Each structure stands twice: as C-alpha cells, then as structure tokens.
Amino acid sequence: MSEHPVMDPRVAPPFPEAALPVLRNAQLRKNVAHATDVIQGKRNRLVTEKTDWSELRDAASALRAHTLEHLGEYLEQFEERCTGAGGVVHWAADAEEARAIILAILREEEADQVIKIKTMTSAEIQLNPFLAQHGIEPHETDLAEIILQLGGGEPSHIVVPALHVNRSQVREIFARAMGLAVLSDDPQTLTAAARTYLRQKFLTVPTAISGANFLIAETGGAAIVESEGNGRMCLTLPRTMITLAGIEKVIPRFSDLEVMLQVLARSATGERMNPYTSLWTGVTPGDGPQRFHVVLLDNGRSAMLRREVERQTLKCIRCGACMNTCPVYRQTGGHAYGSVYPGPIGAILTPQLQKLEHAQTLPYASSLCGACYDVCPVKINIPEVLIDLRAQVTEKERASERRFFDPIYLGMVVANWVFANSGRFRLAQRAARIGLWLFTRKDGWIHSLPGVGGRWTMTRDLRGIPKQTFREWWEKRGKERAQ
C-alpha cells in the first residue's frame, strides 16, 4: 500500500504501468492469491454439487438478455409500481446529476451524516468525496468498506474489497480511528470492535444510502443480498432511504429471483445462499424508512445497448467470479485497473462507461484465455467483448494524429508493406537472420533486444531465427532430388 492507487479511470495510469508496483509487492500478491483461491474453491465445490447449474445459467443469461432488450418498458413499469408503493423515483443521466439529486434529498432531510450499504454504483459516481465536500459525512458500514474508509484505502475486489489488507493493518486502522488503545489483531476481536462502533451509527443516523442487487419491475420493489447484516440495519432503522441503482439492475418479476439468487450467491461467495437477503417495496407503514427514494443511473449505460456484443456487458450481476478465476487479476489484484470495477468485467465495463475516451489499455489486460466466460453465471462472453473493444481502440488510434510518433504503429505500417509482397518478405527474412544473429545466444534463444524489441524480451524469450526457412529447405530438397 506504499503508492496510493488512482481509481478514477479518467486520470489513472495505463494498466501495464499501474500493475508494476503491485507486481513488486509480494505481500499484496499473496493476499490476493489467497482470497481468490478460497472463494474460487468454495464456488467450484458448490457449482459441482448443483446438478442443474448449466440450466440455471441458461435461464439467468436468457432472462438478463430479455430484460435488456425491453429495458425501457421494465424501467417504466418499475417506476409506476414503486411510486404506487410510496417511493420516489429519480432519473440521473450521468454521475453529476446523480450526485446533485442525492445532495438535494440530503439537504431536505437536513442530514449531516449518512450511513451506507456497500454500493459499487456510489463508488462509480465518487459519491463519498462529493458528500464530504458538501459537509455530509458518509459512514460505510460493510466491514471491508469501513476498513478502507477509515484507513484511506481503495477497493481491490467488488465482493471482498479489502482482501489486500491484512489483520495487523486492520488492527492499526481500527485502533487509531476508533480510539481503542488495546486491540488484538484477532479477526473475531476486530469484527466485534466494528460491531460496537457501527451499532451507535445505525441507531442514531437517520438517513441511509444503498445500492440494489435487483429492482423488480412487477412490484416496484428492490432486493439486496449481503452477509453481515449492515444492509438490514440501513434498510430498517433510518427514517429516509436512498437507493442508487444502475438502469440495468431491473428484472421483470419477483419470481425471477428464484434464478438470480441461486446463481448469485454461489458465484459471488461460494455459498448456497448468502446469510441475508432483504426485499422491500416502497414504504411500509410502521416498518422501516418512511421516505424512500430510488435514483436510476444511466452514466453511459444506455449507449451500450445499441450493439449486442456490447449490450451483454450490462447482463452483469456483479458477482466477481470472473476476477477470482482471471490469471491476470490473480497477479495484480484490483488496483491496477484504475477503476472501481476491476478484473475481466472491469476490463470491458470501464472503457465502455468512459466511451473509450479513457481506460483504453484495459481491453488488453487479458490473455483471452476465456476462464471468465466459463464461470460467468449470466454467460457474458467477455473475450468476445475484449476483442471488439481492442478493435475499437485500434480504430481510434488509426484516426489519431499522434500515430506517426508511435513506434508500434510505424512498425505495423512497415510490416504491412513487407508482408504484402513475397520478394520483400524473403528479403526481410534474410535481413532478420543476419540482424538477429548478433543477439542469438548459444542456446538458440534471444534473451534481450534493444529498443522497441526490448518490450517483448523484457518478459519473454524469443526463438532465434533458423538458418533456413521451410521454403528454402523445400527448394533445396527439390534440387537435390532432381540431381
């Protein structure tokens, strides 16, 4: 945690650069490997045990695809039913508007503090710093989020955001922020300290902000899945509740949860069911918050509906299974992605939310091995989207003025010219044989190249050019036979 990671894709360094400090941090890599191994192991056991897993995946995938193709109708239906149940529905075209809507509600409530259930969407619109600037103190209540908030850290996974922080670091953070002089680093004790610290907040702060796992068009209700019970606290105790949710979160009917809940818990935490699932519909007299607002956030999502290959990104239910299995994420953890959405899903979601103006290196942060597609509970073909986005990034670069200064671009132009003609190609082969001979060691491998070529040999060896090409061998063989 020596260098503070930048999590705003508009200013974050390119992935290969951001990944370097993490790759040198042995402790961090160990933590990430351990956490992803544990979750993945549990997930795999439960998926193997579930005999109808592939049928559930088919159902979940088809349901999400259907919903997205009828998104307008389902959102309008949700709005109508939620309003009928006493909720207030707001529409936010972008992050700025969502923040303004939430601030206006909080001002009306005369709130100077707000308790929060972990929400990726709120991190996406960078709500916490905005609220703090406007004199409203946000309190995260998920254990991992509170570790990060009190310690000034950044999330590195969407389900277990503090997986990179170990127990002694948590002990230090809690001891300082909660004013506890004596505190052991036993996770049980640390969890108990958080329970006591937060109970007071739950009972006294009258305004809460949440995300939503699902919005139900049929009823106008919302659902949140969680493990700790901080969600139930925030959904039950305050006077006013604000739910911020991306427009893609809607599902058609209440009973569709029979599919979504079964795939979500198994994929996210490797449980048959998460400890607590809460469902609520607008306002219920005598039970829970008596004022309820939903903010529906677009922020680049509707632009992703146009093409099928991009639209499937919005099927995501944020389980995080793709990052646990990803050979790239498992080495770097989340911070290298420079976005609140890391891993394979982040590599396709972030550049699209940024309309490819930022985060152009993320589609390349993958070996295209396809492990993410195999585990995705809603069958998002992530490799397909990655390749599509790479093509779009390349198209953008081709149109850029700066391309003539880019050695890779110039190399490609030259390669294109050389490969187009067999004479030029043979000549180039001969030139390479002589040129690279200097760098070829006795073992037949090139271990290091100067200049741009060094970017290849920095991490891999290159086979030396053979003394003879196949074509030359064949021609020679023909001549020998003729003799």
Place this chain on the structure above:
Amino acid sequence: MTAGSRRRMLDQIRAGLSGITGKRAADYADLPRTYKQHGSMSVAAKLALMVERLVEYDAEVVECAESALVATIAAQIAASGRRVLVAPSGLPRQWLVPDVNWRVDHELLHEQIEEAEGVVTASFCGVAESGTIVLHHSPTEGRRVLTLLPDWHLCVLRASDVVETLPEYFARCPVPPRLATYISGPSATADIEMTRIKGVHGPRFLSVILVRDEA
C-alpha cells in the same frame, strides 16, 4: 431537471434498442426454465437436509411435536438464560411463556428492542437446499427491526412449511410479499483475511424449533 433526464434516458434506451437486427432474445413466456423446479426428496430426507444446513450455519435446532411446542419454547428460553425478550404483536398468546419479561411489539422504540436479549417469531417457510428461513414480516413474524437488533433469534418453523428448492418457495407466493427477509445462517463476514467470523451485525445466535406437525 429529473423530468428532462427521464425523457432523455428513455429516448436513448429506446433509440439504442430500436435497431436490433439478427437474433432477438426470447419473449418472457418463452424463457428457458429447465432448471430444477420441484424437489425429489422424501419428506424425512428434506427435513433432515434442512436441519443439516442449519447446523452447518451454527444455528441450534431442536425438533418437537405440535403438542410440545409451548413447552419447547419455554425450555429453549430457559436454557438460553435470557429473560428480556421481544415478541411480534401477533405472536400466539400461549407462546408468551411465563418467567420471561416479554416486550410485545406495540410500537416499541428501537432502544427498547436493542435492550432486549432476544426475540421469538414464527416464519413463512424454510428452504432445505440452502437452509434458508424466510420471513414475510407478518404479525407473527414481526417488523423487520424485531429480528435484527436482539442478539438471539428463536424461530419457529413448521415441517409442513419446509420446501426443498428455492423455486418451490416462489411457487408458494402467488402474491409477491411487500417485505421479505431470507436468513441463511447468522450474519457472517470473511472480510479480514478470508477468516469466517460469525455475528457481525444481525443476531449472533439463531435457534430454530422445527415443529413436526404431521400425523
């Protein structure tokens, strides 16, 4: 400002979707639903699975006959050593066993619920496959806050209300509930070094009385 954004967002969504060519997603009625809808276990096996799952979550489970329910509630409370308990407004009167300082929920304040040592409720149903207890927050199950603040939840679950699969629960809800809580074990976290810790914010102790009401 929101009215303008509403129009704009819906227009953009519709414009994006208007040009779909090629393969369309299935209509709602034609969505594939070939996953397991109905359980295949015997009643005894289903109940055994429910108990096994609950015990896996560190919940305490006792079984009793309908005729022994009140006595079992009294015994469980006595064994817990807890004296101040809250009860939902609609809890059957005979469940309010003696030797307990009952706080029946007639608009109890959060502080009064917080001070209680436990809560006794009925439940809507149980799902054996995942060991889930379902509350719909009816008058016998209580407002959501009742089963949240006290540290111990004693929950009565009837054997006839235990289903094997999650879809079977949904089939029991022709009208969707306005409020619902699905509980699969006491609250837990693995946020510190993936070490599973029981009891973060919800009740740290869950006890279930499974009532065998079959003949």
